[in-house]
Amino acid sequence: MNITCINGDQTDHVNASDRALQYGDGLFETIVIREGEIQFWKQHIQRLKKGCQRLGINNVDYARLTAEAEQLCCNQSDAILKIIISRGITDRGYRFNTNENKSLATRILSLHKLPSYPQSHYDRGINLRLCQLEMGLNPTLAGIKHLNRLEQVMARNEWQDETIFEGLMRDHHQNIIEGTMSNFFIVKNDRLLTANLSYCGVAGIVRQLIIDDKIGHQLPIEITQICEQQLISADEVFICNSVIGIMPVKTFSQQTYGLGPVTKLIMRQYEDFVRQTNNCGF
Amino acid sequence: MNITCINGDQTDHVNASDRALQYGDGLFETIVIREGEIQFWKQHIQRLKKGCQRLGINNVDYARLTAEAEQLCCNQSDAILKIIISRGITDRGYRFNTNENKSLATRILSLHKLPSYPQSHYDRGINLRLCQLEMGLNPTLAGIKHLNRLEQVMARNEWQDETIFEGLMRDHHQNIIEGTMSNFFIVKNDRLLTANLSYCGVAGIVRQLIIDDKIGHQLPIEITQICEQQLISADEVFICNSVIGIMPVKTFSQQTYGLGPVTKLIMRQYEDFVRQTNNCGF
Numbered sequence: 315m316n317i318t319c320i321n322g323d324q325t326d327h328v329n330a331s332d333r334a335l336q337y338g339d340g341l342f343e344t345i346v347i348r349e350g351e352i353q354f355w356k357q358h359i360q361r362l363k364k365g366c367q368r369l370g371i372n373n374v375d376y377a378r379l380t381a382e383a384e385q386l387c388c389n390q391s392d393a394i395l396k397i398i399i400s401r402g403i404t405d406r407g408y409r410f411n412t413n414e415n416k417s418l419a420t421r422i423l424s425l426h427k428l429p430s431y432p433q434s435h436y437d438r439g440i441n442l443r444l445c446q447l448e449m450g451l452n453p454t455l456a457g458i459k460h461l462n463r464l465e466q467v468m469a470r471n472e473w474q475d476e477t478i479f480e481g482l483m484r485d486h487h488q489n490i491i492e493g494t495m496s497n498f499f500i501v502k503n504d505r506l507l508t509a510n511l512s513y514c515g516v517a518g519i520v521r522q523l524i525i526d527d528k529i530g531h532q533l534p535i536e537i538t539q540i541c542e543q544q545l546i547s548a549d550e551v552f553i554c555n556s557v558i559g560i561m562p563v564k565t566f567s568q569q570t571y572g573l574g575p576v577t578k579l580i581m582r583q584y585e586d587f588v589r590q591t592n593n594c595g596f
Numbered sequence: 597m598n599i600t601c602i603n604g605d606q607t608d609h610v611n612a613s614d615r616a617l618q619y620g621d622g623l624f625e626t627i628v629i630r631e632g633e634i635q636f637w638k639q640h641i642q643r644l645k646k647g648c649q650r651l652g653i654n655n656v657d658y659a660r661l662t663a664e665a666e667q668l669c670c671n672q673s674d675a676i677l678k679i680i681i682s683r684g685i686t687d688r689g690y691r692f693n694t695n696e697n698k699s700l701a702t703r704i705l706s707l708h709k710l711p712s713y714p715q716s717h718y719d720r721g722i723n724l725r726l727c728q729l730e731m732g733l734n735p736t737l738a739g740i741k742h743l744n745r746l747e748q749v750m751a752r753n754e755w756q757d758e759t760i761f762e763g764l765m766r767d768h769h770q771n772i773i774e775g776t777m778s779n780f781f782i783v784k785n786d787r788l789l790t791a792n793l794s795y796c797g798v799a800g801i802v803r804q805l806i807i808d809d810k811i812g813h814q815l816p817i818e819i820t821q822i823c824e825q826q827l828i829s830a831d832e833v834f835i836c837n838s839v840i841g842i843m844p845v846k847t848f849s850q851q852t853y854g855l856g857p858v859t860k861l862i863m864r865q866y867e868d869f870v871r872q873t874n875n876c877g878f
Binding site for chain 2: 318320326329332337338343369370394405406407408410447449451453454460465469474508514551
């Protein structure tokens with residue numbers, strides 16, 4: 315399954331002059347569809363808009379994007395909807411704000427198979443490793459889900475061991491920032507800690523829901539610098555993103571964690587939140 | 597003029613699942629064609645191969661790429677040939693080295709108008725500014741001409757003043773690394789200095805020719821950290837890339853430079869080198 319809709323047309327081919335291809339000049343969202351319903355649409359669109367503002371992509375037709383998403387997904391049962399927004403087609407060169415380069419943003423919507431993870435990942439937790447690749451610091455690009463993903467590509471391909479589900483990435487100062495495709499939290503003394511993403515990383519939808527206490531854990535949260543040692547000495551560790559939801563971590567480096575009460579609570583509250591916010595519509 | 601050849605087919609559309617579009621997972625070269633002849637082909641292909649090795653893109657058909665470039669360019673008088681090599685088409689996800697994801701690299705060749713710059717840029721020099729955006733440090737990606745170019749896009753769009761030709765970018769430690777589309781050299785006390793690109797930046801073809809003394813300046817070279825103050829106190833400054841060649845800098849910040857003897861010499865030697873290496877063929 316891979317139906318693609320580009321600027322409203324059902325086609326799977328993109329103009330080669332598009333800036334997404336030329337420079338990675340755009341953003342994306344990866345969205346879960348369950349029984350035809352789009353999860354966290356409001357949050358995904360909010361983050362997309364924030365990213366577009368940061369990159370100065372001012373020419374997105376959000377009304378059309380929403381209609382296209384709705385049309386594409388209404389007949390799907392379970393799927394992933396990936397949305398790419400690029401600055402559009404311009405002449406060669408980095409410059410985008412000339413009169414000649416007034417382009418319309420490109421909307422690329424595609425449907426993919428919803429991955430199914432073993433139940434044991436949720437019941438007993440996953441194995442986590444530490445990646446070698448260090449993320450570059452760039453406040454201009456930090457937090458948004460832009461299309462420059464070579465760091466994640468290279469980090470994800472550091473390991474082949476199928477028993478390792480995710481790898482954490484550090485920045486230049488050895489702060490642990492996030493997984494290649496997820497954010498992480500640690501629980502220590504009934505506090506929740508997650509990494510500061512002011513200099514690099516992607517601010518995930520589920521991470522933000524937890525920070526905003528939308529899923530009802532009522533624990534104090536610290537958004538801070540987290541080093542490897544803090545991870546090792548944590549009481550509990552979990553990772554999260556829109557597709558996997560919340561997954562407990564069983565091992566990291568030589569450390570083993572049990573499925574702790576805070577992670578369990580947050581997993582349960584998350585399930586409730588997902589159920590409640592379905593049918594929220596557009 | 598914008599003829600595009602994708603994996604040998606004359607088409608200007610790329611599969612939307614291509615990793616260049618999805619993640620910027622690839623590399624590019626921007627090559628000058630003069631009277632049907634491809635400038636610095638050997639150097640461009642060498643850099644491309646080095647970049648592919650770094651990213652683990654092992655599936656490039658260089659023989660076909662060369663034949664396609666030759667066919668596309670032989671009837672062109674003056675043009676730019678842009679080559680994009682991407683890792684190819686895979687399933688969704690950063691991982692590329694699975695059995696399911698064994699893909700062939702995509703070859704995208706496109707012809708563009710060769711820009712013509714005012715002669716005064718060469719005779720009297722250009723105006724240079726300092727960009728605000730700081731480049732991220734990432735040794736894994738430093739030096740190669742990969743497709744993650746959002747830093748350059750954002751830096752180039754910091755200014756609209758048409759009298760400013762180029763902007764220099766700094767890293768996180770305030771070292772000046774390169775221009776948005778060029779490398780730079782400073783001349784100080786009959787030495788040539790250029791930035792160390794071990795942590796970020798693109799190692800340009802012309803920069804490397806100068807470092808290797810292929811264009812016969814016979815001055816000592818230092819590849820080093822360069823701060824703003826060194827630029828301001830330099831005797832001469834010039835920028836370079838494959839398309840512009842070598843351009844003297846007239847102003848930077850409040851500083852004005854004359855067209856000095858070293859820059860003049862290198863410009864002349866560069867012209868000679870281009871003439872000699874034309875007809876080098878494939």
